[in-house]
Amino acid sequence: MLARSIRLLCPRRVRAFSSAAAQVASPVDKSDGPPGPAAPLSDDQHRLLQVGIVGVPNAGKSTLTNALVGQKVRVKQLRGASHETRVMSAWGVASNCDLILFILDAHRQIQLPDPRVVRLVQNLSKEQLDLPPAVLVLNKCEMVPREQRPALLTLADSLRQDHPFEETFWISKGLPELRQYLLDKATPGQWTLDAGVATDRSEADMALEVVREKVFQRFHDELPYEITVMPVSFKVLKDGSLRAEMVLVVPSDGVKKIVVGKRGAAIKQVGTGARLELQKLWDAKVHLFLSVKVAKS
Numbered sequence: 509m510l511a512r513s514i515r516l517l518c519p520r521r522v523r524a525f526s527s528a529a530a531q532v533a534s535p536v537d538k539s540d541g542p543p544g545p546a547a548p549l550s551d552d553q554h555r556l557l558q559v560g561i562v563g564v565p566n567a568g569k570s571t572l573t574n575a576l577v578g579q580k581v582r583v584k585q586l587r588g589a590s591h592e593t594r595v596m597s598a599w600g601v602a603s604n605c606d607l608i609l610f611i612l613d614a615h616r617q618i619q620l621p622d623p624r625v626v627r628l629v630q631n632l633s634k635e636q637l638d639l640p641p642a643v644l645v646l647n648k649c650e651m652v653p654r655e656q657r658p659a660l661l662t663l664a665d666s667l668r669q670d671h672p673f674e675e676t677f678w679i680s681k682g683l684p685e686l687r688q689y690l691l692d693k694a695t696p697g698q699w700t701l702d703a704g705v706a707t708d709r710s711e712a713d714m715a716l717e718v719v720r721e722k723v724f725q726r727f728h729d730e731l732p733y734e735i736t737v738m739p740v741s742f743k744v745l746k747d748g749s750l751r752a753e754m755v756l757v758v759p760s761d762g763v764k765k766i767v768v769g770k771r772g773a774a775i776k777q778v779g780t781g782a783r784l785e786l787q788k789l790w791d792a793k794v795h796l797f798l799s800v801k802v803a804k805s
Contacts, residue, residue, distance in 0.1 A: 556697030557690055560605035560640075564624045567611045568647040568679075575683055576690075599637050607693060608632065608642040609686075610673070615651035618659045625667075632671045643689070644673040650680035712742035715752045715786055719798070722782045723756065726774065727767070734759050735767065736803075749793035750786070756800045767800050775800060 561569045602608050610632065612625050632642050644667060652660060664676050677686045720737050727735070740753040756775070758764045768775050775798055783796040 554697060554699050555691075555694040556699065557607065557694035558605045559607045559609055559690060560602035561609045561611060562602055562628065562642075563611040564622055564628065567613050569611060572609070572611055572645070572647070572679075572683075576687060599631070599639070603638050603640070605640055607640055607690075609645050610642050610671075611645040611647050612667075613648050614646040614660055614663060614678075615648045617663060618652060618656060626670060629667050629670045641674050642671060643686075644668065644676045645679055645686065646676070647679045649678045711750065711790070712739060712752070714789070715739075715742060715750075715782075715794075715796075716754065718785055718789075719754055719778065719782045719796075722778045722785075725781075726778050734763055745795075747793075749795060750790065751795040751797075752786075753797040754799075756798060757803050758800060759803055761802055764800050764802050 561572060563569050610629065616622070617625055631637060632639055644664065646660065646664060649660060660678070667673070668676070675689065677683070677689070679686070716737060716739055723735055723737060736757040738755050738757055740755055742750070742752045744750055756767055758767055766774065769777075779796050779798045783794050786794045786796070
């Protein structure tokens with residue numbers, strides 16, 4: 509189980525993100541487009557809501573965060589940690605929030621039920637975790653065939669029997685209702701980032717997270733947890749481009765062979781995907797250098 513945390517800053521924008529916590533800015537209108545320029549606000553006009561996004565891997569947590577923010581952001585994950593450590597850390601993040609969004613891939617849960625979903629929902633009611641109220645978010649509803657749509661109601665009812673969710677939202681292509689619900693929940697509170705600032709994370713941190721994501725996407729399942737991405741250097745060059753060098757540390761020669769791939773094809777795919785995404789994110793040329801080495805025993 510992994511958690512995201514977003515701080516909802518109102519009333520004009522959602523602003524984005526840091527480490528295990530994301531700070532989100534969202535428009536108050538019902539459009540789903542990127543937020544427009546924010547008008548200057550006095551301190552007493554600031555409103556804040558800290559929201560934890562909880563779900564099993566690949567439930568859509570990052571996609572939901574990006575949609576609420578209005579741009580692509582990165583959230584630090586506990587790669588390399590034990591499963592138990594990752595789970596307890598995630599609950600620790602969630603317990604410090606004002607509200608939890610429990611998200612699941614509804615289409616996948618109907619086709620191939622994941623028992624971890626039920627266990628996580630049941631954990632929401634554990635008194636020792638001291639968790640805030642929760643909202644149920646069923647994601648990817650548009651992928652459920654029309655003849656199976658009644659199963660969505662059955663799924664939601666079943667999960668609501670395990671925990672008294674405050675609200676249920678069905679996500680297909682847009683989420684204006686969920687966004688407005690979060691804005692309405694926000695209370696007066698001082699913003700922790702200046703207006704117009706999307707993140708307090710450095711470019712080096714964001715580059716590291718993009719590479720980690722591409723490693724996860726390329727190698728799937730458990731292998732990425734055997735790979736540690738370590739920064740070597742990061743700097744801005746005189747022409748405005750960025751140069752980043754990282755090393756992927758693996759536990760054995762066998763894993764190294766997989767990560768490098770035939771004639772370097774696998775590591776090249778990771779590097780190319782990360783470089784193109786960073787260039788789009790920063791609107792600048794990126795020079796990305798990746799190498800693979802086996803950890804010393």
